[in-house]
Amino acid sequence: MIRRVTVLLLAVTLVLGGAACSAPDDGQSTADALAKALSAHTVGGLSFDAPSDEVQKELTELSAGIDPVWPAVTVSGVEVSGETARVSLNYSWQLPHVDKPWSYATGADMKRNGNSWTITWSPEMVEPKLAAGDRLDISTLYGQRASILSADGEAIVKDRPVRTVGINKEGLTPDAVKSSAEALASLLDIDVAAYQAKAEAYGPVAFVDAITLREEAFQGLDQMKLKSIEGVLSTExxxxxxxxxxxxxxxxxxxxxxxxEDIEKSEGKVVAGQIVGSGGLQASLDSQLAGTPGVTVLAVKSPENSSSTASPTNDAGTSPTAVPAASKVLFQATPVNGQDVKTTLVPRLQNAAEEALASVKTPSSIVVMRPSSGAILASANGPDSNGYNTAFLGQYAPGSTFKIATSLGLFRLGMTPESTVNCSAEYTADGKKFLNAPGYAAEATGEVPLTTAVAHSCNTAFVSQFEKLAQEQLADAAGALGIGMSNDLGLEAFTGVVPRDSAGTEHAASMIGQGKILVSPLAMTTLMSAVVKGSAVVPVLVEGRDGNVEAAAGAALTQKEAEGLRTLMRAVVTDGYLNNLADLPGAPAIGKTGTAEYGSDTPPRTHSWVIAAQGDIAVAVFVEDGDLGAITGGPLAKTILAAAAG
Incomplete structure (x- = not known):
């Protein structure tokens, strides 16, 4: 789709008059003054064969349409022949979106007038191909905006039909405009007062756009009510x-x-009519998707000399070299189409994740990743996230899902899945009492293997190790699983933070994913993927963007350590809270539930977490205000793993 934004430059034959010249013998000083005046857009101090105020008016009109773009003009020579002289001028235009200047040579004629020179202005002084009645038309051309592709190369984002709905003010009284604007805004559920003010401010025959809708959304409007509004109009x-x-x-x-606002912030890179990205990859990779604009400079007959239109906006598919009738191309820099952005998203899984969250009445997200490559297969946010990217940017305590990182830290102290830990009813650390979740299984208390403590998510068993596992060691273990790792996703993302200086009660709380530990759903999917792969995983969203990764501090994850973590997480499915995943066909599922307390309510409100994996699929489920992780997140995790296997 080619888009053109046009500004007009009036080039007319000027007969100019004015001031004395300082070098009547060769005309050089007058020529230099002319070049300087042309570059500065002011000619009041020169001598022309017309009143200088008229000349200045013509020059102001000529330059107004392309301000601040205007050429630098220099003199390359003056040839005197008796009472006349020919000044050779060099023009250099630095046009928008063009690296090299548009340069050419032209000239101006002068006549000796006693001890001075009088300059005659003709269209050729501006550009040698201009004729009487021509004007310059400078157009910005836009190539086809590229698509955002799925993992299989199919276009996810592509041109789709829309309708722009608004009020056509032509023929309407002010009262009718106000009434119609109110009716349309109410029907469209947009701000009534704001739209009425907009309609009032527009010109008497203007089309006042209210909203642009997808075609299906437009068809879903009450068409009878829409058509009953005086002046209503929709454009395709x-x-x-x-x-x-x-x-x-x-x-x-x-x-x-x-x-x-877009235009002002762009510092000249964006012009009126240009399509720009807003949020997400459309914004962060806007330059790649948009391509490089081009510029065409035309010599066009002015309206009073031609019935042809000045510079119509191109329809989609029109060649960027197409020009209006009776026009001459003076300069052209062809636009370059945008380049497609190939993502790792799998639409089938993305749809499944969004459908799974459709009825969740609190901010929520699901992230699906392929551990072998780090490819993000789906990243969905529930409707109550209200457009916020909870999956990438959310910062929440991970709760018991973080016990996987703590377990890695304990492995590095010599523990194994079979090592015995004490799961007591309560444990006091530095004066703070820690309890297990309500309804904790009595048979999983006392001296139990670490595997059992993970399967049943025993808080006290982990908190009781806080004096053995230092906070720095805990932070290093989390880093080995990808928490806090830098990335180059193409979008801003929070990968987690584990303070290295937490002490006392705060350190004890860190052992079970509380304290000041914060993660995002993406970060926990990355942790789950590292367990599956056996090494840290770098998340990838856009093909080719997986560099600029800073390794985490501390020792890297080993395959033996990962095998031990998988043993712990398999027990959560076979003997613990994620037993609903046990009957999934295919490779054995593994996982971990998490419930993180937050706020000051009594009892405290809780975040619900589940991380799980099956085969080469890892998933994190997060619900901001939920029940126990197994209750809220377990069914959602199963839905996604089943969809991935299907």
């Missing part, structure tokens, strides 16, 4: 869109026509 168009409004919206972002 296309925009690069995902399959649905919610499909990976926080990942993909959206596009829109540049606003005044």
């Amino acid at each position: 168009g296309t925009l690069p869109l995902a399959p649905t409004r919610i499909f990976a919206s926080a990942i993909l972002g959206t596009v829109h026509e540049a606003t005044a």
